[in-house]
Amino acid sequence: MKILVAVKRVIDYNVQIRVKEDGSGVVTDNVKMSTNPPDDNAIEEAVKIKEAGKATEVVAITVGEEKAQETVRKALAVGADRGIHVKVDGILEPLAVSKILQKIVDKEKPDLVFMGKQAIDDDCNQTGQMLSALLNWPQATFASKIEVKDNKLEVTREIDEGLETIEINIPAIVTCDLRLNEPRYASLPNIMKAKKKPIEEIAASDLGVDVSPRLEQLKVEEPPKRKAGIKVANVAELVQKLKNEAKVI
Amino acid sequence: MAVLLIAEHNNKELRPFTLNAATAASQIDEDVHAVIIGQNSTEATKQLSELPVVKKVLSVEAAHYENFTAENFAPVIIKLAENYSHIVCSANTFGKNLMPRIAAHLDTSQVSDIIKVISPDTFLRPIYAGNAFATIKSNDVKKCVTIRPTSFDPCDGSGGSAPIEKVEAGEEFSNTKFVKREEIKSDRPELGTARIVVSGGRGMQSGDNFKLITEVADKLGAAIGASRAAVDAGYISNDHQVGQTGKVVVPDLYIAIGISGAIQHLAGMKESKVIVAINKDGEAPIFSVADYGLEADLFEAIPQFMEELNKLNTIQK
Numbered sequence: 343m344k345i346l347v348a349v350k351r352v353i354d355y356n357v358q359i360r361v362k363e364d365g366s367g368v369v370t371d372n373v374k375m376s377t378n379p380p381d382d383n384a385i386e387e388a389v390k391i392k393e394a395g396k397a398t399e400v401v402a403i404t405v406g407e408e409k410a411q412e413t414v415r416k417a418l419a420v421g422a423d424r425g426i427h428v429k430v431d432g433i434l435e436p437l438a439v440s441k442i443l444q445k446i447v448d449k450e451k452p453d454l455v456f457m458g459k460q461a462i463d464d465d466c467n468q469t470g471q472m473l474s475a476l477l478n479w480p481q482a483t484f485a486s487k488i489e490v491k492d493n494k495l496e497v498t499r500e501i502d503e504g505l506e507t508i509e510i511n512i513p514a515i516v517t518c519d520l521r522l523n524e525p526r527y528a529s530l531p532n533i534m535k536a537k538k539k540p541i542e543e544i545a546a547s548d549l550g551v552d553v554s555p556r557l558e559q560l561k562v563e564e565p566p567k568r569k570a571g572i573k574v575a576n577v578a579e580l581v582q583k584l585k586n587e588a589k590v591i
Numbered sequence: 592m593a594v595l596l597i598a599e600h601n602n603k604e605l606r607p608f609t610l611n612a613a614t615a616a617s618q619i620d621e622d623v624h625a626v627i628i629g630q631n632s633t634e635a636t637k638q639l640s641e642l643p644v645v646k647k648v649l650s651v652e653a654a655h656y657e658n659f660t661a662e663n664f665a666p667v668i669i670k671l672a673e674n675y676s677h678i679v680c681s682a683n684t685f686g687k688n689l690m691p692r693i694a695a696h697l698d699t700s701q702v703s704d705i706i707k708v709i710s711p712d713t714f715l716r717p718i719y720a721g722n723a724f725a726t727i728k729s730n731d732v733k734k735c736v737t738i739r740p741t742s743f744d745p746c747d748g749s750g751g752s753a754p755i756e757k758v759e760a761g762e763e764f765s766n767t768k769f770v771k772r773e774e775i776k777s778d779r780p781e782l783g784t785a786r787i788v789v790s791g792g793r794g795m796q797s798g799d800n801f802k803l804i805t806e807v808a809d810k811l812g813a814a815i816g817a818s819r820a821a822v823d824a825g826y827i828s829n830d831h832q833v834g835q836t837g838k839v840v841v842p843d844l845y846i847a848i849g850i851s852g853a854i855q856h857l858a859g860m861k862e863s864k865v866i867v868a869i870n871k872d873g874e875a876p877i878f879s880v881a882d883y884g885l886e887a888d889l890f891e892a893i894p895q896f897m898e899e900l901n902k903l904n905t906i907q908k
Contacts (some may be wrong), residue, residue: 359719368719436700437695437701459836462720462855466703468694471695472694475665475692475693480662481692481767484684484687484688499684501830502683504828504829505772505829506771507770508660508767510766514766520836521822521823556730557727557729558729558730559725559727560726562726564724565724570879572884573883573886577885577896578895580899584844588882590787590864590865591900591907
């Protein structure tokens with residue numbers, strides 16, 4: 343069984359982002375970038391399935407600019423076997439990414455495609471579901487537990503009401519929640535070894551996919567700031583303020 | 592062309608956020624039709640027809656719609672889409688799971704999680720965990736839009752009488768099987784719509800200590816929230832998580848106890864009307880959004896808080 347895992351390079355989750363003064367986006371120059379956190383869970387899960395002897399190959403793929411390749415290299419350092427980097431510059435919408443992934447799936451013929459449930463930059467939560475639609479494959483979104491059975495997966499999904507379990511036939515798409523597993527850190531020897539693992543570079547233009555944006559981002563602005571509050575001295579003062587000032591209890 | 596609203600329900604009744612999505616849909620175009628897909632969902636269908644903003648209800652029933660599987664739902668909506676300019680539903684786990692599957696089939700770039708309708712093709716949406724707002728114009732012929740429920744008031748629930756039209760069911764998608772749903776039943780208000788939310792974080796130190804949060808919530812008639820750290824540590828189940836990858840809440844009062852306030856958590860609660868933070872670390876980022884901050888050990892503060900609440904003659908419900 344072959345597992346394709348899609349990873350995205352995003353501004354690190356610990357960075358407090360800054361909006362550009364001209365309203366054209368957020369500042370990315372000299373800002374720490376990392377793999378989108380739930381994509382790390384997706385890689386970890388694929389590697390664990392391989393380590394359990396239930397998969398034969400884990401291929402990490404990213405779609406994006408030159409530097410996006412760092413995320414594939416990181417995936418290789420934690421256990422992916424080889425990488426694919428589909429190069430494309432500029433703004434990429436989830437629809438375009440899913441069309442590119444569809445082309446790669448046609449070529450690579452994986453049994454499973456994993457990715458994070460949502461990217462923490464655009465917060466779209468679309469790519470996995472869109473890819474499932476394009477391939478007409480089953481989708482298991484927001485996965486917090488995956489059990490591999492014969493030609494099937496049993497997946498526990500985190501939903502607003504609690505948990506839902508579904509069974510999907512392979513081939514299938516799974517989008518991963520942060521609670522799926524604990525991603526491992528890359529050891530230094532594995533980072534060195536990863537440098538020798540192959541990464542295939544493909545130009546998006548060679549895939550015959552129209553990636554031009556359909557959405558116009560007219561403006562990016564800072565959200566309204568909350569006005570600063572006060573510190574209260576003790577619990578009695580807190581309750582008095584809530585009752586008589588804020589009038590919420 | 593009219594707007595098609597996808598109703599969320601549990602076959603017995605409408606789920607509350609359908610009313611918020613209906614409001615958003617009516618801001619795009621007054622001509623709102625709503626589709627309800629389910630099994631034995633007569634009562635929920637009737638409720639939908641009673642929403643005054645809904646002009647027509649499309650009802651689709653079949654056994655394979657009982658569990659809301661996106662693979663079964665999407666083809667129904669794709670078929671209906673030709674008559675509509677927009678397809679709208681809530682950006683909760685129901686809508687997040689379903690809408691992209693529709694959008695990709697329609698070759699439409701979805702606009703996720705909008706917080707404002709600026710015009711029928713332009714929307715405001717948060718990005719980067721709500722640390723920036725983007726104004727997005729969609730140039731697609733058909734627009735697929737998910738809405739952040741807490742950013743739109745629920746529409747009136749009664750007074751309407753839209754005609755109900757039956758629509759033929761589609762085929763079953765055989766590669767996905769529903770197994771089970773474990774819903775956590777509670778008499779407390781739902782987290783997403785509660786007037787007061789009391790949340791605990793890693794500072795609670797154990798699942799056992801979360802009963803202190805429960806006591807406060809019971810006293811105030813509040814829902815219980817949690818930071819991701821608390822859920823990850825197993826103190827409480829996932830349906831309580833507030834934040835960028837959990838639920839977004841906008842209560843009148845949000846009480847954060849033992850929560851440091853990572854940006855991912857703030858993304859889910861910083862629009863609350865009044866925020867209280869109780870934390871022993873005076874430098875914790877949660878204090879930067881709190882209207883009332885109390886720097887204290889929560890294990891001392893909560894019992895005192897209960898005592899003070901008990902002294903009050905009345906507590907608003």
